[in-house]
Amino acid sequence: MDDLTEMLKGTLEGCVLEIIGSEETYGYAITRQLNELGFADVVEGTVYTILLRLERNKLVQVTKRPSGVGPPRKFYALNDAGREELAKFWTKWQYVSSRIDRLKEGGR
């Protein structure tokens, strides 16, 4: 699959929110999960910029913990504002994707 970056704009952050929401986790692991999910070209730098943004926007709670196999990890969990943002994301996604699918099916 060729370049998906433009299409992921505005959705990748929501995907990261969803991953964090289902389990407290950290940047390196989130990158691996996204890769396995099919977003093969998403790279660490991208995920970290999203995580720093989430932190700056106070949507997550951060806990630093030692790792044992490398440098300490920054674990992220959603707070109330984060859960609200995640819900809004899925609402928007539902809205947009249904309308694009309708356009695709020639429903006009």
Add this chain to the structure above:
Amino acid sequence: MDDLTEMLKGTLEGCVLEIIGSEETYGYAITRQLNELGFADVVEGTVYTILLRLERNKLVQVTKRPSGVGPPRKFYALNDAGREELAKFWTKWQYVSSRIDRLKEGGR
């Protein structure tokens, strides 16, 4: 529905391609179609920038015709490269949207 602009990045251009592909049409009418389709906040300036980009990237054939009710219209039709680009867009859309839906359903 609140602001969808970030989520439309990378997809709005594809939507415009689809609309042009199904019928030779012009910017002002495309804007109206998008609005009726549910993308209520998409505004003329945005559509015109997309159309100029499509023209610059040689994905469309342009024909100017008088209108009778206003200034002349620039009608757009897909050429071969445009049809190819449209097909690629739908392939990407299928790929990305299916994976995001899977993430949403907790399929991980």
Add this chain to the structure above:
DNA sequence: CTCCACTACTCGGTGATACCGTGTAGTGGT
């Protein structure tokens, strides 16, 4: 006849986002 509404396109500048490359650091294997 003048003003306004609607139609129709252009263009320079802005903000948000994902990406790229590089750097820093900790652990463990060869």
Add this chain to the structure above:
DNA sequence: ACCACTACACGGTATCACCGAGTAGTGGAG
């Protein structure tokens, strides 16, 4: 001693949708 893997940070870039203001053409209300 070197390399691989893990783990995070950060400055700069490209792309995209949006904003705002401007330019024009037609027709209707006052």
